[in-house]
Amino acid sequence: MYEHDVLVVGAGGAGLRAAIAAHEEGADVAMVTKLHPVRSHTGAAEGGINAALHPEDSWELHAYDTMKGSDYLGDAPAVETFAQDAPDEVIQLEHWGMPFSREEDGTVSQRPFGGLSHPRTTYAGAETGHHLLHTMYEQVVKRGIEVYEEWQVLNLAVTDHDDVEDRECHGVVAYDIASGTIEGFSARDGVILATGGPGQVFDHTTNAVANSGDGYAMAYRAGVPLEDMEFVQFHPTTLPSTGVLISEGVRGEGGILYNEDEERFMFEHGYANNEGELASRDVVSRAELTEVNEGRGIEDEYVHLDMRHLGEERILDRLENILHLAEDFEGVDGLDEPMPVKPGQHYQMGGVECDENGQTCIDGLYAAGETACVSLHGANRLGGNALPELLVFGARAGSHAAGADMKEAEIQTGPSAKSEDGDLGADVEIGAVGAGDAAVAADGAAVESGEVLSRAVERERERVETLLEEDGINHAHVRDDIQETMTENVNVFRREENLVEALEDIREARERYQHVAASDPSRTYNTDVLHTMETRNIIDIAEAITAGALAREEFRGAHWREQYQFRDDEEWLKHTLLAWNDGSPELYYKPVELEAEKEYEPKERSY
């Protein structure tokens, strides 16, 4: 068994920032991560980091833009904390050596991005995430923070009190990929989940293969509700054949979208008469798919993103990476021809319910970064807001877990924050199949810390043993089916019958998952076992996304419903929560908080 004060699960941007913050607070902190830190998908972020640095800009404007972008589903305390902390975080990164793009006077450059009222996006070429990731990993190396790399966390060690708000997290169970050893990691002060997004739920995604949403699923099964999971961002500019992201920076620098008739459809078809290509991502994604559905797509599949008019010098200076991506993954020379693009799954706005300090309703369990839902992004995330989010809330979670003296959070979490019961409105079963799938043991209450961890270790050892020894079906087939039905039925445009169909498909996949096994018998670097475990997480998340999408009968931000074409503030100014409830999920709501230092009156969202 290993023991530390604070354990950070995942070593992307949020995890690294949390670990540094906890270390600065004097904690003995360790990171447990299935990938070496520099392999994390934060490295694929391209566009930039929003922060109100300019004297004419202000945190209030950033907060206002973020709230508007969220379609008034962000919580004001989260949005304001974020906008206030972001500038310091960006300067901190610069002081750590981040190679930001610069102005002639040597100051950090800022460029326009969608949905922003001021050019607020700092960047390092079109590879901002790569530099952010490496810069922070360097700081982790400098501080000598322990990293258990290529250790996959399989589950959390959480007590099984009936009331989830009485539960405590004492550590994690992890699997050493190289040797197949399963060990307990005890956390004296806190466990921070920073495992990134769940893009592998879909088959056309900008996310990495490793983005199987492990943190969401582990927290969910331990009792923390998942919040607003129906809000999935589909990025408007991904390469059609692979899902590789083409940064919003291209449009920020002046790139133009054209349909097959070479119309600048964002304006000519009235999708966003003021902002055009720089409207919010949900607006642009729907516009592109509408063009395709109405027969104006190229090869009935995609539209064109043209940046040739920017000139070679500017492109090479600010967007060089885009040229490489278009060339390597689509065979297109962006200097010479327009690039084909279409919407692809990109970001999960919803996530593990937590407050401004990253705390969930389970004592000692935190979430940060994409895994978390504070809620900052509400129904739609603005471009350039994910990287400052992982900095701001990663740092806060790390400090809080390490015992820093911080202002008490305003955002309420856990079942006690419930304001209203929910109803799925369809006759489909969700949740665990039988009792065997329940994550929390039913074999007597385990509440003492050492016992909780050792029992959790035993459970995972047995589970892996079973996967290795028994014969069964290949998890990859189950995963394929989930990805297929999600992409077909729970995409940008959502219809009730499709959502129900998806839930039925997910149910079937869940039943088939009961019969999976690994066919690789080896203990050495057994990725078959790992991917099989991930697929279980993918199933839980797919179900949570779809259940939320079916329940929410309105059109808000990224969530579009055929039958409900308006934002319904009367009925739906509230967060969707899905609690695992020991295998029989419960859907409920809590109100949105639109007031903190400022008040945010919901307005019509036009760009």
Place this chain on the structure above:
Amino acid sequence: MSTQIEQQEAEEEDEAETEIEPAEKPHQERRLSEKRARAEANERQRREREAVREAENDIRIKVFRYDPEVEGKEEPRFDDFRVPFHKGMTVLDALIYARDHYDSSLTFRHSCRQAVCGSDALFVNGQQRLGCKTQIADLETPVRIEPLPHQDVVKDLVVDMEHFYEQMHAVEPYFQPDDLPEGELEEQRQTPENREKVKMSTRCIWCGACMSSCNIAAGDNQYLGPAAINKAYRFAMDEREGENAKQERIETIEQEHGVWRCQTQFSCTEVCPKDIPLTEHIQELKREAVKSNLKFW
């Protein structure tokens, strides 16, 4: 071993796998109902046949296999897989297909699929390349896929990266400014020219292709190697670090197993998937070292 054909019943697939790893499958009762398995296999078979038909042709890959604890794999060998080809298919796509359709024990690192995580540096047809960035259409077939040379193989295509990481850490790979601006929200200044100067060096994704291609590194285990020296270059040339830090960095890379080992064969530069001019950076540090020594003479 022979090419595995995909038009097989699920049961036959299992048998085929048993042939690869005899006696390793515990002979337990199948838990799932056979009916369900057959229905699944039939459906899958149909879809896969369609996929094959749609494809213009298929291609053959020869993949290095090794597992120290699995009978039949302790001795390294090559397995052949035939995978349906599609336009734009990469070496990584082919490996994923082979793993998900024929042999789920086929093991390789991969994550981002877009040449930024640096997980899948492989030895493809005799050259270090990123699997995700290498188009099958650009290669002679059968495509021979091996783990990176000069590193210990853990299993199949997975190598032990520990030594590479140690060398990276040996150059104090973190920013060390003399002092920082104290004003609120004040950044250090850096000219666009200086940023441009270090730009290429900051693109390193730690894939290890350079180290694997380097003859010197192969013969001298303590040689820092191109990636670590490039990391030192990234900081030494960054004007935001002070003269003292630069001096220390020069001393680090000038040691016995540092820059002077490089014989400018350019193999690292040739294989770098991010086109970093590694050899040039090493040469430039040699010049800096000479200048610095003259200064203290």
